[in-house]
Amino acid sequence: MDTLPALASLLLPGLGQFLSGRRGRGLSVFGVLALMLALVWWATAPAAGFAETTIAFKGDPNLWWWLIAPALVWAWNVWDAARPGGAPGWLPLLVAGGMFAIFGWQTAEISPSTLLQNGDRVMLIIRPMLQPDFLQVRAEEREGWVELLVPCPAEAPAAPSNTSDGIALELSAGCAAVGQELTVTGAGLRPDTAAEFIWQSPIGDFFPLRDPADPQQFRLVQPEADGSLQAAFSVPNAIPPGIDPNLPQEQRLYVRQSRPLGGWELSTNGRFVLQGIYETLSVALMSTALGTLLAIPISFLAARNLMGANPVTLAIYVAMRTLLNIVRSIESLIIAIIFVVIVGLGPFAGMLAVTVHTVAALAKLFSELIEGIDPGPIEAMRAVGGDWLQIIRYGVVPQIVPPFTAFTIYRLEINVRASTIVGLVGGGGIGFFLIQWINLSDFRAVSASFIAILVIVIFMDQFSAQIRKRLQ
Amino acid sequence: MLEVRNLHKVYPNGTVALTDVSFRVDDGEFLVVIGLSGSGKSTLLRCLNRLIEPSQGQILWDGVDVTAASGAELRRIRRHIGMVFQQFNLVKRSSVLTNVLAGRLGFANPWLSLLGVWPPSDRAMALRALERVGIRDKAEARADALSGGQQQRVGIARALMQEPKLILADEPVASLDPVLSHSILQYLEQLNKEEKITVICSLHFLDLVHRYATRVIALKDGKVVFTGLPQEIDKARFKAIYGEDAVEVRAGMTA
Numbered sequence: 001m002d003t004l005p006a007l008a009s010l011l012l013p014g015l016g017q018f019l020s021g022r023r024g025r026g027l028s029v030f031g032v033l034a035l036m037l038a039l040v041w042w043a044t045a046p047a048a049g050f051a052e053t054t055i056a057f058k059g060d061p062n063l064w065w066w067l068i069a070p071a072l073v074w075a076w077n078v079w080d081a082a083r084p085g086g087a088p089g090w091l092p093l094l095v096a097g098g099m100f101a102i103f104g105w106q107t108a109e110i111s112p113s114t115l116l117q118n119g120d121r122v123m124l125i126i127r128p129m130l131q132p133d134f135l136q137v138r139a140e141e142r143e144g145w146v147e148l149l150v151p152c153p154a155e156a157p158a159a160p161s162n163t164s165d166g167i168a169l170e171l172s173a174g175c176a177a178v179g180q181e182l183t184v185t186g187a188g189l190r191p192d193t194a195a196e197f198i199w200q201s202p203i204g205d206f207f208p209l210r211d212p213a214d215p216q217q218f219r220l221v222q223p224e225a226d227g228s229l230q231a232a233f234s235v236p237n238a239i240p241p242g243i244d245p246n247l248p249q250e251q252r253l254y255v256r257q258s259r260p261l262g263g264w265e266l267s268t269n270g271r272f273v274l275q276g277i278y279e280t281l282s283v284a285l286m287s288t289a290l291g292t293l294l295a296i297p298i299s300f301l302a303a304r305n306l307m308g309a310n311p312v313t314l315a316i317y318v319a320m321r322t323l324l325n326i327v328r329s330i331e332s333l334i335i336a337i338i339f340v341v342i343v344g345l346g347p348f349a350g351m352l353a354v355t356v357h358t359v360a361a362l363a364k365l366f367s368e369l370i371e372g373i374d375p376g377p378i379e380a381m382r383a384v385g386g387d388w389l390q391i392i393r394y395g396v397v398p399q400i401v402p403p404f405t406a407f408t409i410y411r412l413e414i415n416v417r418a419s420t421i422v423g424l425v426g427g428g429g430i431g432f433f434l435i436q437w438i439n440l441s442d443f444r445a446v447s448a449s450f451i452a453i454l455v456i457v458i459f460m461d462q463f464s465a466q467i468r469k470r471l472q
Numbered sequence: 473m474l475e476v477r478n479l480h481k482v483y484p485n486g487t488v489a490l491t492d493v494s495f496r497v498d499d500g501e502f503l504v505v506i507g508l509s510g511s512g513k514s515t516l517l518r519c520l521n522r523l524i525e526p527s528q529g530q531i532l533w534d535g536v537d538v539t540a541a542s543g544a545e546l547r548r549i550r551r552h553i554g555m556v557f558q559q560f561n562l563v564k565r566s567s568v569l570t571n572v573l574a575g576r577l578g579f580a581n582p583w584l585s586l587l588g589v590w591p592p593s594d595r596a597m598a599l600r601a602l603e604r605v606g607i608r609d610k611a612e613a614r615a616d617a618l619s620g621g622q623q624q625r626v627g628i629a630r631a632l633m634q635e636p637k638l639i640l641a642d643e644p645v646a647s648l649d650p651v652l653s654h655s656i657l658q659y660l661e662q663l664n665k666e667e668k669i670t671v672i673c674s675l676h677f678l679d680l681v682h683r684y685a686t687r688v689i690a691l692k693d694g695k696v697v698f699t700g701l702p703q704e705i706d707k708a709r710f711k712a713i714y715g716e717d718a719v720e721v722r723a724g725m726t727a
Binding site: 374376377379380381382383384385386387389390393394395398399402 | 521523544547548549550551553554555557559560561562563564565566570574575576577578582585586588627630633634640
């Protein structure tokens with residue numbers, strides 16, 4: 001029983017341990033207790049600078065019982081200081097760890113019920129994702145349109161008519177209020193195909209009109225045998241929010257006929273997916289090529305066995321290594337955001353970002369390969385009378401070219417993935433399309449791009465594995 | 473004839489590796505350098521072709537001052553001195569043939585050699601060298617696919633490409649099984665006897681020294697403590713070279 005250290009630890013946690021020579025333990029005890037007390041104060045003190053905290057019990061001054069955990073640790077600390085061999089260390093770790101876990105749970109807003117409650121949202125995403133928007137049935141499309149004003153101005157215009165794509169359309173009135181019934185008369189349609197009615201809002205959005213008999217279905221009208229058509233419809237509310245509903249604006253009715261021709265073709269989004277993948281692969285390829293070219297000279301500057309000889313080169317080595325470590329620790333996503341600001345949206349920004357990361361990562365790997373080369377062959381080439389270039393060519397190059405190539409191929413594989421990601425912040429490629437489709441909730445297109453990304457990643461994976469196997 | 477005069481070597485970190493080493497090697501000798509690890513054997517051998525720069529002293533080879541040579545002249549001297557290493561010093565990823573051809577670098581057209589282009593005469597010579605050490609069938613194999621003994625034979629074939637007048641062998645058998653030691657040393661002995669190539673070889677095992685050496689010099693702490701015939705190394709001299717506690721170990725399998 002050591003009274004003095006116990007007293008010291010009672011006054012200041014860890015002091016007793018510290019004074020009796022167990023410095024690390026003393027500091028740890030003090031640190032853990034300080035952290036626990038700070039957390040309790042932060043969570044229970046009202047408006048203590050962290051007003052907007054997410055902790056559920058924030059600001060409740062009655063939660064004094066949170067002090068039980070620090071008190072237990074404090075008591076243990078006195079016991080630990082008093083006992084010559086120290087007290088069991090797992091006790092305070094358990095108490096403190098438990099407390100941190102509860103706080104962590106609250107701060108991370110963990111809520112398993114929320115995860116399980118929203119099954120309908122999952123289905124909302126899963127269902128369209130099962131039908132990736134990549135290919136569509138090949139079809140011949142014709143569409144005619146006619147324009148009207150909604151709502152009516154003071155002076156009503158004449159009943160409009162218009163012919164486009166060979167479809168002549170005429171409306172019963174040149175203007176209408178929302179919900180008012182109008183009649184459209186058409187001619188020149190193909191008699192064998194039903195026509196869809198599609199509405200265009202004043203800001204150019206399209207949406208199909210629904211069948212008044214069954215609102216789950218889109219409106220389809222079968223033309224007569226002579227290609228004429230007559231149908232009534234009610235003007236939908238297509239006025240965008242924030243626009244004065246009393247201001248007459250031009251809106252259009254489109255009548256579209258789509259006839260399947262047999263076979264499949266790329267859909268519009270499918271074409272975007274291909275374009276995105278092509279762009280992403282180009283970004284990956286160019287950033288790998290440029291990054292490797294830049295990494296090679298830098299790697300020589302960052303190799304200790306080449307640079308360690310005198311203080312000047314050693315300083316360059318240290319500076320290079322530090323720089324590479326800093327750059328490597330920055331995600332290429334962050335670098336991409338910076339480059340988007342500098343050069344604007346598009347694949348160039350993405351390429352620059354991926355290149356920067358590639359240079360940092362490859363230069364470090366290359367320099368480690370250079371540091372690891374066997375000096376034996378170099379010595380042997382000197383001994384046979386080779387000149388400097390011959391020594392490099394026969395003593396160094398055969399040792400580093402295969403592993404350099406292997407790392408470069410591996411980097412290409414990583415860069416294909418990185419190039420998709422930098423697209424999310426405006427770095428071009430499939431990621432750029434993907435983030436927009438996510439924002440538009442177009443999950444069929446999202447699904448198509450997921451599949452395309454999966455295919456190229458798997459392909460690159462296999463390709464690089466094969467090449468690297470041969471280079472070993 | 474090789475003459476070493478008052479050779480000193482002090483490394484930049486202050487280690488004294490060689491102190492006042494002088495000796496002579498006549499053409500056609502098989503000189504073995506013995507001594508404990510760290511006694512300066514490797515440093516001495518590397519000073520002879522100036523892979524390591526001596527601090528002081530002179531090396532004369534057939535009247536040419538090796539220590540005074542520089543640049544191209546040094547490379548011309550080196551290309552006539554073959555060297556065989558303890559760790560073989562082969563490029564492991566390259567083929568055996570490429571490793572052997574590299575021995576010809578000192579004679580080759582510099583630009584063609586950089587492109588990896590070798591004249592047919594050199595290729596034929598390399599195959600003959602491999603034939604001579606009994607591994608011609610391994611010419612296309614990667615060097616690291618060979619066993620240790622075979623790799624050292626590639627090392628000898630590489631030295632043969634230099635048509636050397638002198639071969640420096642730095643512990644050529646220390647990384648090999650005792651069984652293989654004789655096979656390697658017999659190749660060196662054959663070259664020494666048939667081609668009249670002078671061999672300077674450092675060795676660990678005394679029984680190998682007795683078997684192969686025509687003359688021995690012993691180093692201790694960087695100084696020459698014995699020069700003479702192998703049979704002159706008696707118990708007292710052995711203790712003087714290797715220290716009081718040393719017990720002789722044999723490589724065995726005397727061929």
